[in-house]
Amino acid sequence: xxxxxxxxxxxxxxxxxxxxxxxxxxxxxxxxxxxxxxxxxxxxxxxxxxxxxxxxxxxxxxxxxxxxxxxxxxxxxxxxxxxxxxxxxxxxxxxxxxxxxxxxxxx
Amino acid sequence: xxxxxxxxxxxxxxxxxxxxxxxxxxxxxxxxxxxxxxxxxxxxxxxxxxxxxxxxxxxxxxxxxxxxxxxxxxxxxxxxxxxxxxxxxxxxxxxxxxxxxxxxxxxxxxxxxx
Numbered sequence: 001x002x003x004x005x006x007x008x009x010x011x012x013x014x015x016x017x018x019x020x021x022x023x024x025x026x027x028x029x030x031x032x033x034x035x036x037x038x039x040x041x042x043x044x045x046x047x048x049x050x051x052x053x054x055x056x057x058x059x060x061x062x063x064x065x066x067x068x069x070x071x072x073x074x075x076x077x078x079x080x081x082x083x084x085x086x087x088x089x090x091x092x093x094x095x096x097x098x099x100x101x102x103x104x105x106x107x
Numbered sequence: 108x109x110x111x112x113x114x115x116x117x118x119x120x121x122x123x124x125x126x127x128x129x130x131x132x133x134x135x136x137x138x139x140x141x142x143x144x145x146x147x148x149x150x151x152x153x154x155x156x157x158x159x160x161x162x163x164x165x166x167x168x169x170x171x172x173x174x175x176x177x178x179x180x181x182x183x184x185x186x187x188x189x190x191x192x193x194x195x196x197x198x199x200x201x202x203x204x205x206x207x208x209x210x211x212x213x214x215x216x217x218x219x220x221x
Contacts, residue, residue, distance in 0.1 A: 006149075043110070043212045043213065043214055043215075044150075044197065044199075044212040045212065046209055046210075049209075086149065086150060090208075092163070093138070093155055093157070093162055093163055093203070093208070094140075094152060094155065094163045094165075095140070095152060095210060096152065097142070097149055097150035097151075097152075098149060099147075099148060099149035100149045100150075
């Protein structure tokens with residue numbers, strides 16, 4: 001069965017520090033993975049998808065099939081990055097979301 | 108282009124009642140998915156409708172049901188409400204065609220069951 005695990009409920013870092021939000025998945029095929037973000041009082045929105053291999057707002061995520069991970073990274077966190085982050089796996093028109101990690105970037 | 112809209116935004120009900128939530132997708136989107144969001148469980152998939160047919164279903168009891176109309180608008184119904192049904196219910200729309208589809212989320216309906 002497909003499952004997405006985000007082990008950290010809360011991650012606090014100082015502004016300018018590197019940040020890594022962890023995501024592990026269980027899926028036997030070739031996964032399609034996403035990161036969604038929800039800023040305070042805003043809608044859940046797509047941050048990036050692994051097939052695009054792009055950097056959005058300084059964030060990148062690399063799919064590691066050997067470790068079944070899709071960690072989200074940013075070298076220098078900004079206060080405006082404070083939000084709830086969800087990792088999601090897509091399979092047959094269905095999204096499986098992790099429980100989310102709240103990122104708090106302190107000044 | 109207008110985003111996904113959900114009505115009502117807030118609802119307060121008592122145990123045993125039933126509730127209907129509505130979702131209007133982005134124009135042209137034919138897929139509508141529903142999720143339950145709670146602090147402890149995160150987002151849990153309820154079901155997905157595509158062209159008026161339920162295409163996918165999550166692991167929720169039969170008290171949770173939905174439907175989609177010919178204009179792609181969707182409704183979700185919860186019967187015999189329980190305290191544990193208190194949550195933010197999110198609707199997301201997408202093209203729904205072959206391949207991976209980005210989902211666009213609505214603002215949600217906050218349901219409180221007393």
